[in-house]
Amino acid sequence: xxxxxxxxxxxxxxxxxxxxxxxxxxxxxxxxxxxxxxxxxxxxxxxxxxxxxxxxxxxxxxxxxxxxxxxxxxxxxxxxxxxxxxxxxxxxxxxxxxxxxxxxxxxxxxxxxxx
Amino acid sequence: xxxxxxxxxxxxxxxxxxxxxxxxxxxxxxxxxxxxxxxxxxxxxxxxxxxxxxxxxxxxxxxxxxxxxxxxxxxxxxxxxxxxxxxxxxxxxxxxxxxxxxxxxxxxxxxxxxxxxxxxxxxxxxxxxxxxxxxxxxxxxxxxxxxxxxxxxxxxxxxxxxxxxxxxxxxxxxxxxxxxxxxxxxxxxxxxxxxxxxxxxxxxxxxxxxxxxxxxxxxxxxxxxxxxxxxxxxxxxxxxxxxxxxxxxxxxxxxxxxxxxxxxxxxxxxxxxxxxxxxxxxxxxxxxxxxxxxxxxxxxxxxxxxxxxxxxxxxxxxxxxxxxxxxxxxxxxxxxxxxxxxxxxxxxxxxxxxxxxxxxxxxxxxxxxxxxxxxxxxxxxxxxxxxxxxxxxxxxxxxxxxxxxxxxxxxxxxxxxxxxxxxxxxxxxxxxxxxxxxxxxxxxxxxxxxxxxxxxxxxxxxxxxxxxxxxxxxxxxxxxxxxxxxxxxxxxxxxxxxxxxxxxxxxxxxxxxxxxxxxxxxxxxxxxxxxxxxxxxxxxxxxxxxxxxxxxxxxxxxxxxxxxxxx
Numbered sequence: 266x267x268x269x270x271x272x273x274x275x276x277x278x279x280x281x282x283x284x285x286x287x288x289x290x291x292x293x294x295x296x297x298x299x300x301x302x303x304x305x306x307x308x309x310x311x312x313x314x315x316x317x318x319x320x321x322x323x324x325x326x327x328x329x330x331x332x333x334x335x336x337x338x339x340x341x342x343x344x345x346x347x348x349x350x351x352x353x354x355x356x357x358x359x360x361x362x363x364x365x366x367x368x369x370x371x372x373x374x375x376x377x378x379x380x
Numbered sequence: 381x382x383x384x385x386x387x388x389x390x391x392x393x394x395x396x397x398x399x400x401x402x403x404x405x406x407x408x409x410x411x412x413x414x415x416x417x418x419x420x421x422x423x424x425x426x427x428x429x430x431x432x433x434x435x436x437x438x439x440x441x442x443x444x445x446x447x448x449x450x451x452x453x454x455x456x457x458x459x460x461x462x463x464x465x466x467x468x469x470x471x472x473x474x475x476x477x478x479x480x481x482x483x484x485x486x487x488x489x490x491x492x493x494x495x496x497x498x499x500x501x502x503x504x505x506x507x508x509x510x511x512x513x514x515x516x517x518x519x520x521x522x523x524x525x526x527x528x529x530x531x532x533x534x535x536x537x538x539x540x541x542x543x544x545x546x547x548x549x550x551x552x553x554x555x556x557x558x559x560x561x562x563x564x565x566x567x568x569x570x571x572x573x574x575x576x577x578x579x580x581x582x583x584x585x586x587x588x589x590x591x592x593x594x595x596x597x598x599x600x601x602x603x604x605x606x607x608x609x610x611x612x613x614x615x616x617x618x619x620x621x622x623x624x625x626x627x628x629x630x631x632x633x634x635x636x637x638x639x640x641x642x643x644x645x646x647x648x649x650x651x652x653x654x655x656x657x658x659x660x661x662x663x664x665x666x667x668x669x670x671x672x673x674x675x676x677x678x679x680x681x682x683x684x685x686x687x688x689x690x691x692x693x694x695x696x697x698x699x700x701x702x703x704x705x706x707x708x709x710x711x712x713x714x715x716x717x718x719x720x721x722x723x724x725x726x727x728x729x730x731x732x733x734x735x736x737x738x739x740x741x742x743x744x745x746x747x748x749x750x751x752x753x754x755x756x757x758x759x760x761x762x763x764x765x766x767x768x769x770x771x772x773x774x775x776x777x778x779x780x781x782x783x784x785x786x787x788x789x790x791x792x793x794x795x796x797x798x799x800x801x802x803x804x805x806x807x808x809x810x811x812x813x814x815x816x817x818x819x820x821x822x823x824x825x826x827x828x829x830x831x832x833x834x835x836x837x838x839x840x841x842x843x844x845x846x847x848x849x850x851x852x853x854x855x856x857x858x859x860x861x862x863x864x865x866x867x868x869x870x871x872x873x874x875x876x877x878x879x880x881x882x883x884x885x886x887x888x889x890x891x892x893x894x895x896x897x898x899x900x901x902x903x904x905x906x907x908x909x910x911x912x913x914x915x916x917x918x919x920x921x922x923x924x925x926x927x928x929x930x931x932x933x934x935x936x937x938x939x940x941x942x943x944x945x946x947x
Contacts, residue, residue: 320439
């Protein structure tokens with residue numbers, strides 16, 4: 266996985282900070298992200314889009330998902346100016362990016378995993 | 381690194397992953413953690429648990445971080461509960477909203493645990509500082525209340541002492557802050573047994589209780605000695621000696637002392653370190669300054685102290701005005717002093733003498749814009765003798781041991797005459813006779829008059845006709861001081877005889893002196909009610925006592941007092 270998607274350094278800090286709570290954090294992040302993706306996909310309200318994107322961006326950045334955070338940032342700031350088609354496209358990109366990074370977080374859950 | 385005391389920290393964050401991450405970081409740093417998923421939950425938790433610090437996400441459902449922050453700040457009141465906003469907000473407008481809502485700092489996502497620890501520590505320092513400030517403020521307020529209460533008690537005690545005098549007499553007007561005592565300002569007034577009025581306006585160095593402590597002994601001496609018939613000189617000497625003895629060197633009392641005598645139509649003045657007072661002669665409009673000629677009380681040793689007074693003639697209705705330096709030293713915004721010149725302009729512009737205080741106060745307000753609390757002013761006017769109504773002294777003995785058949789003679793010579801005033805002793809002695817107590821004022825006036833005639837005209841050979849005009853009046857008292865200072869011999873003898881007579885009794889007073897005497901027949905021919913400044917003594921004695929007569933060419937005076945029913 267290329268470093269443009271995930272900040273590996275951030276992940277190792279998280280592992281260190283969370284210790285045995287690390288898998289729980291990963292699960293929480295994944296579940297949280299899925300529910301946010303669902304929210305993004307079922308609304309066209311610019312304000313809601315922007316708010317959800319803001320929260321999603323926050324946790325993505327905390328979890329080292331740098332590209333995901335950048336895409337959410339774009340949605341947060343531009344939701345009111347973009348056409349529905351552009352928004353659908355951007356949400357799809359966010360969804361794609363999440364699908365891209367998800368396996369990394371899944372694999373991070375295994376204690377044996379090392380870098 | 382210094383070990384930080386664990387805090388209870390409330391984390392309000394809607395994103396579950398961020399909440400989990402943050403609470404883990406914070407817990408690992410040693411703190412107790414409370415978590416909330418929105419603003420409303422955060423507020424509930426705050427109410428229940430009163431955390432020390434809040435980490436607050438700005439954008440949350442149900443109630444956002446801004447509103448929650450505002451309400452938490454309101455609940456916290458004076459206690460500082462620092463709120464650190466957790467935000468990836470980048471727009472400055474949003475950051476301003478955080479601050480407006482009561483936020484104290486920000487923490488950006490992604491979280492950096494080192495920065496978070498540093499921020500928590502900094503906020504905790506601020507929180508403790510605020511707590512200390514509040515605690516000290518409360519302590520100061522408590523001390524302040526305590527001090528005020530002490531002052532209230534001290535003032536109540538002192539007012540009892542201070543108001544035992546005659547400040548309420550109809551011829552006295554004064555203006556003083558109710559707490560003047562704690563500015564060191566002191567105003568006392570009392571009648572002498574002869575019906576003269578002694579007035580003291582004093583100003584102790586310093587402020588607060590230290591300025592007030594000297595007031596009590598000073599008032600005691602003032603009232604005690606005035607009531608016993610001591611003159612200004614003896615009273616001043618005693619006050620100075622007492623203050624010198626009890627006060628530390630850097631403390632003293634500026635004071636002006638007055639003795640207003642309706643009978644002698646004069647005012648005697650001693651001014652030690654106070655601003656000029658003024659004798660306002662209503663007939664001419666002239667204002668004679670009563671300048672400080674002495675150091676304040678409590679500075680000089682008893683040996684070096686100068687009790688020399690000035691005497692000015694005064695007509696009925698004339699006024700003496702005294703003021704504290706609070707008037708002259710009032711300064712405006714640019715530190716200019718009000719000064720004597722402005723005061724004199726107020727005098728000049730004053731049309732109604734009774735409104736002088738108001739005019740001065742107005743001028744001070746115009747000058748300064750706010751009132752100073754250490755402005756003291758007093759104005760005393762001279763009444764007709766008949767208008768003077770000193771309160772009757774209160775005696776505590778039963779009268780069982782009242783002596784009724786005795787006589788006594790004193791001879792006061794040379795150096796004794798310079799300094800010693802025998803009148804208070806003589807009066808105390810005579811007031812053992814209950815029948816005389818009702819006439820103590822007249823008795824004292826007559827004794828004082830006979831004694832001062834014997835001393836001034838007899839022993840010192842002063843010419844009473846000098847006192848015919850104001851200039852002569854001053855010359856007369858100058859000569860009196862000079863001759864008394866140079867006095868080597870001469871005597872005044874006082875003979876008192878008390879005899880029972882029917883239901884009552886009779887006192888005969890005889891006063892002899894070593895002087896040249898005077899033309900008795902010519903003086904006795906004068907009408908009794910003359911208001912000349914000169915020769916008043918004889919006429920006064922004849923009006924107040926019975927069967928007044930002079931023999932031995934005026935060198936021996938004799939007068940009687942009698943009473944009907946024994947008290």
